[in-house]
Amino acid sequence: xxxxxxxxxxxxxxxxxxxxxxxxxxxxxxxxxxxxxxxxxxxxxxxxxxxxxxxxxxxxxxxxxxxxxxxxxxxxxxxxxxxxxxxxxxxxxxxxxxxxxxxxxxxxxxxxxxxxxxxxxxxxxxxxxxxxxxxxxxxxxxxxxxxxxxxxxxxxxxxxxxxxxxxxxxxxxxxxxxxxxxxxxxxxxxxxxxxxxxxxxxxxxxxxxxxxxxxxxxxxxxxxxxxxxxxxxxxxxxxxxxxxxxxxxxxxxxxxxxxxxxxxxxxxxxxxxxxxxxxxxxxxxxxxxxxxxxxxxxxxxxxxxxxxxxxxxxxxxxxxx
Amino acid sequence: xxxxxxxxxxxxxxxxxxxxxxxxxxxxxxxxxxxxxxxxxxxxxxxxxxxxxxxxxxxxxxxxxxxxxxxxxxxxxxxxxxxxxxxxxxxxxxxxxxxxxxxxxxxxxxxxxxxxxxxxxxxxxxxxxxxxxxxxxxxxxxxxxxxxxxxxxxxxxxxxxxxxxxxxxxxxxxxxxxxxxxxxxxxxxxxxxxxxxxxxxxxxxxxxxxxxxxxxxxxxxxxxxxxxxxxxxxxxxxxxxxxxxxxxxxxxxxxxxxxxxxxxxxxxxxxxxxxxxxxxxxxxxxxxxxxxxxxxxxxxxxxxxxxxxxxxxxxxxxxxx
Numbered sequence: 164x165x166x167x168x169x170x171x172x173x174x175x176x177x178x179x180x181x182x183x184x185x186x187x188x189x190x191x192x193x194x195x196x197x198x199x200x201x202x203x204x205x206x207x208x209x210x211x212x213x214x215x216x217x218x219x220x221x222x223x224x225x226x227x228x229x230x231x232x233x234x235x236x237x238x239x240x241x242x243x244x245x246x247x248x249x250x251x252x253x254x255x256x257x258x259x260x261x262x263x264x265x266x267x268x269x270x271x272x273x274x275x276x277x278x279x280x281x282x283x284x285x286x287x288x289x290x291x292x293x294x295x296x297x298x299x300x301x302x303x304x305x306x307x308x309x310x311x312x313x314x315x316x317x318x319x320x321x322x323x324x325x326x327x328x329x330x331x332x333x334x335x336x337x338x339x340x341x342x343x344x345x346x347x348x349x350x351x352x353x354x355x356x357x358x359x360x361x362x363x364x365x366x367x368x369x370x371x372x373x374x375x376x377x378x379x380x381x382x383x384x385x386x387x388x389x390x391x392x393x394x395x396x397x398x399x400x401x402x403x404x405x406x407x408x409x410x411x412x413x414x415x416x417x418x419x420x421x422x423x424x425x426x427x428x429x430x431x432x433x434x435x436x437x438x439x440x441x442x443x444x445x446x447x448x449x450x451x452x453x454x455x456x457x458x459x460x461x462x463x464x465x466x467x468x469x470x471x472x473x474x475x476x477x478x479x480x481x482x483x484x
Numbered sequence: 485x486x487x488x489x490x491x492x493x494x495x496x497x498x499x500x501x502x503x504x505x506x507x508x509x510x511x512x513x514x515x516x517x518x519x520x521x522x523x524x525x526x527x528x529x530x531x532x533x534x535x536x537x538x539x540x541x542x543x544x545x546x547x548x549x550x551x552x553x554x555x556x557x558x559x560x561x562x563x564x565x566x567x568x569x570x571x572x573x574x575x576x577x578x579x580x581x582x583x584x585x586x587x588x589x590x591x592x593x594x595x596x597x598x599x600x601x602x603x604x605x606x607x608x609x610x611x612x613x614x615x616x617x618x619x620x621x622x623x624x625x626x627x628x629x630x631x632x633x634x635x636x637x638x639x640x641x642x643x644x645x646x647x648x649x650x651x652x653x654x655x656x657x658x659x660x661x662x663x664x665x666x667x668x669x670x671x672x673x674x675x676x677x678x679x680x681x682x683x684x685x686x687x688x689x690x691x692x693x694x695x696x697x698x699x700x701x702x703x704x705x706x707x708x709x710x711x712x713x714x715x716x717x718x719x720x721x722x723x724x725x726x727x728x729x730x731x732x733x734x735x736x737x738x739x740x741x742x743x744x745x746x747x748x749x750x751x752x753x754x755x756x757x758x759x760x761x762x763x764x765x766x767x768x769x770x771x772x773x774x775x776x777x778x779x780x781x782x783x784x785x786x787x788x789x790x791x792x793x794x795x796x797x798x799x800x801x802x803x804x805x
Contacts, residue, residue: 184505190529190568205759208511247511438526438792440759471759479800 166357168311169318176218176316179251181207183320185327191436195452197459200333201437202324205445205471209271211397212317212347212469213244213307219316220305221248229254234302236260236289239268240397240470241307246277257296259289265396266474284390308346309404317350324351324465325358335362336462339448341469342366342375342418343398345407351467352414363416365457367447369395369426374402375411376418384408394423394477395444397470421447425454430473430481440478445470487678489632490639497539497637500572502528504641506648512757516773518780521654522758523645526766526792530592532718533638533668533790534565534628540637541626542569550575555623557581557610559717560589561791562628567598578617580610586717587795605711629667630725638671645672645786646679656683657783660769662790663687663696663739664719666728672788673735684737686778688768690716690747695723696732697739705729715744715798716765718791742768746775751794751802761799766791 186201204212221233232255235245242258249256256277260269261284273279282292297304306313328335338355340348345366352364366375372393377385386402393399403411426443429450433441448466451457507522525533542554553576556566563579570577577598581590582605594600603613618625627634649656659676661669666687673685687696693714698706707723714720724732742750747764750771754762769787772778 179510181507181509184507184524186502186505186527188502188527188529189500203505206507206509208509210759434761438531438761440755440761475803479804482796483800 165353168315169322169354172219172312172315173319173322175222176215176319179218179222180214182323183207185324188437195459196461197452198333198463199452199459200324200328200335200463200465201449202320202465202467203439204320205439205441205468209240209243209247210470210472211240211244211445212320213240214247215319216308216313216316216346216350217241217244217248217305220310220312221245221252223312224303228303231301231303232256233305234259234293234296234300235305235307236293237307238396238399239264239272240472242272242277243268243275243472245305246272246275249277250275257302259292261289265472268472271472308344309406311406314346314350314353314406314410317347318354320347320467321351321354325354333463335359335465337457337459338362338364338465338467339367339451339457340364340467341398341444341447342368343372343444344400344404345375345411346404347467347469348415349407349410353410355465356414364414365451366411366415366418367451368418368420369393369398369444369447370420370422372399373418373420374400375408376420378403378408379412379415379418382412394426395447397442397444419451419456421450421454421456425450427481427484429453430478431484434482439468440471440473441468442470442473486674489636490643490675493540493636494640494643496543497536497640500539501535503644504528506645509758516780517782518773519654519784520773520780521645521649521656521784521786522770523641523786523788524760525641526760526762526789530561530564530568531791531793532561532565532766533641534561535568536640537629537634537637537667537671538562538565538569538626541631541633542566542573544633545624549624552622552624553577554626555580555614555617555621556626556628557614558628559720560585560593561718561793563593563598564589564596564793566626567593567596571597578623580613582610586793589793592793629665630727632727635667635671635674635727635731638668639675641668641788642672642675646675654784656680656786658778658780659683659685659786659788660688660772660778661685661788662719662765662768663689664693664765665721666696666724666732668788668790669736670728670731674731676786677735685735686772687732687736687739688772689739689741690714690719690765690768691741691743693720694739694741695721696729697741699724699729700733700736700739703733715747716768718763718765740772740777742771742775742777746771748802748805750774751799752805755803760789761792761794762789763791763794
């Protein structure tokens with residue numbers, strides 16, 4: 164049973180991660196005429212939800228595997244999580260990052276002690292580099308999303324939300340969650356759909372990277388057409404993962420696509436009204452509410468805020484817009 | 485019994501305010517070799533702890549008193565709280581604010597629908613203006629701190645902290661709390677000292693406004709010498725209140741004074757490591773830890789973060805320092 168795997172993941176990782184707040188603000192609720200419950204997963208260790216899945220994967224490795232070290236590829240949030248865990252466990256990590264990765268994400272990954280390998284997205288894929296390192300150095304590859312241990316780790320977010328909602332006797336109507344490769348939303352859906360079979364869960368994706376939304380509509384995995392840029396650097400995956408798509412097509416009610424301009428507006432609104440720092444890719448579930456892309460009137464809406472790693476200069480620019 | 489008054493306050497206000505998160509971060513704890521528990525009262529409605537006391541006071545007024553309207557004086561956080569509550573209850577509020585009040589505090593107070601009366605601190609006292617309004621218009625004065633209803637309202641913060649600590653089986657060793665007129669720390673001390681008689685509670689004050697620290701040392705209320713400026717605009721009270729001093733001299737273990745430069749450093753560190761927006765006067769309890777003004781090694785330290793209303797330009801300047 165999947166729920167047992169999720170409960171086991173919780174037991175495995177809970178002392179290593181932060182039980183993040185589920186927060187509701189009456190002023191915000193009255194603006195949007197809704198009961199919005201923010202899960203502040205941007206206040207997780209390393210500034211994103213990623214350590215949950217990565218801890219769940221890495222804590223299952225045996226001593227010999229750990230000794231060989233880890234390798235991962237990531238635009239930055241998974242990178243930091245793997246680098247942080249490696250530093251906790253005093254093992255080696257190599258992280259493959261795009262040359263144009265966010266400065267703060269690169270710096271923090273390096274500060275945790277990882278060795279960073281930069282690559283040019285136009286010339287080689289990160290998967291190719293990873294495969295070579297696994298072959299040559301016997302390192303364990305920690306995938307960013309397409310791995311059931313990673314997905315079950317992210318499911319613990321849903322478990323925490325359920326525990327809080329139960330105490331407060333609230334039944335969620337809608338769940339909004341960002342979607343890159345789809346690991347976070349697949350994990351959260353597995354736990355929340357178990358407890359609330361009727362809840363509607365939506366994948367929130369940036370413009371040009373709405374592959375999960377399109378894939379669900381066409382019932383097959385669709386690749387994004389081009390390699391345009393997005394302000395949501397954490398969500399620029401080329402297509403849904405195999406495992407994540409299998410879960411998401413079954414459990415999600417659809418997807419919503421957010422323009423960069425609206426993502427910026429959400430970062431600003433979160434700073435002004437909620438006093439919380441977010442990165443664009445982490446706050447787009449709230450952007451969907453802000454932009455009235457979904458009707459939340461008189462509904463209980465769980466809004467997962469998943470990351471806060473934003474470059475200082477971009478953040479300053481946005482709040483002064 | 486005071487604890488009964490505090491429990492009554494909780495019952496009275498709890499559905500109108502936010503139960504704010506008590507948050508601990510393993511990365512921060514490992515940097516400071518301590519178990520720091522942040523009470524995020526800056527995530528309270530209106531961006532500071534003030535609605536707790538103000539709600540407790542105002543909800544006790546009778547219909548006739550409410551009809552006459554409210555008057556309050558404040559540098560801005562109490563102002564917003566009173567204006568917010570007046571707008572909730574559809575009653576009138578007049579708020580006396582210094583001409584040089586923070587822009588965001590003035591704007592938000594006005595946005596809640598209050599009438600603002602500006603005054604020149606060098607020419608007249610805010611108490612004089614308030615007395616005249618009370619006399620002429622029969623409005624009820626909502627004092628910022630020197631009122632037991634206000635103090636008991638702030639005590640509910642200590643109650644929430646106690647409830648969380650009990651679940652997690654943690655006994656606090658130290659409590660750090662900012663201090664202007666002393667209402668917040670008096671309130672918090674009343675509840676926390678009831679549950680933890682041995683806990684050491686320290687008032688954290690800005691340079692030039694350390695009147696509570698000096699008053700406790702001399703065992704009488706001491707006025708600050710001059711009207712120098714401080715970056716902690718929320719904490720520039722001239723001397724401790726009568727009631728707040730009586731409580732604080734009995735319950736506090738001492739005070740710590742923070743320079744503007746260190747307060748700024750704390751705002752920056754909070755942005756970078758904790759992704760939370762704070763105002764200088766709200767984050768100085770953390771500044772005391774950051775600046776090693778107190779030994780927190782291997783201790784359970786409750787650190788109350790009490791406000792987040794900071795002008796955008798100052799915030800941008802500080803995070804780009």
